Amino acid sequence: MKENSNTELIKSNALKQKKLKEGYMLDLYLEMFLAEIMLKAEREKLLNKIDLAIDQRNRKNFMELSDQYKELTKRFGT
Template sequence: MKEKSYSEIMKASVMNRIKAKETFVLDLYVDMLISEIQLKTKKEKLLSKIDDAIDQRDQTLFFSLTKELKDLNRLFGT
C-alpha cells in the first residue's frame, strides 16, 4: 500500500475543510429559506383570519390577531 506524502495529506485536509464550510453555508441557506417560507405562511394565515374577523365584525378577535401580527413582525424585523 502506498503511503501518502505530507503535502498530499495537507491538500486532502484543506479540501475536507473547504467542503465542510460549503456544506455549512448550504445548510444555513436552506434553514433561512425554510424559516422565510414559514414566516410568510404564518403571516398570510393571520392576515386571512384578520379579514374574516373584520367581515364578522368581531372586534375582540381582530385586536387579538393584529397584536399577534405585530408581535410576529417585531420578532422577525419585518
C-alpha cells in the first residue's frame, strides 16, 4: 500500500510541475504579447507626431521626435 501512495505522490508532483511550467509559459507569452502591443502603440504615436512635425515644417520637433524613434527602435530591436 505504501508503494501505491508513493507512486501517486510522484505522479501528483509531476503533474503539479507540469502545470507550473505551463503557467510560466503562458505568463511569458502574455508578457511578450503585451510588450508588442505597447511597442506598436508607442511607435504609431511617435510616427504620427513625426508626420505632424513634417507637415508643420517644424525641424526642431522633427529632430527630437526622430531621435526618440531611433531610441525606441534600439531598445526593442525593430
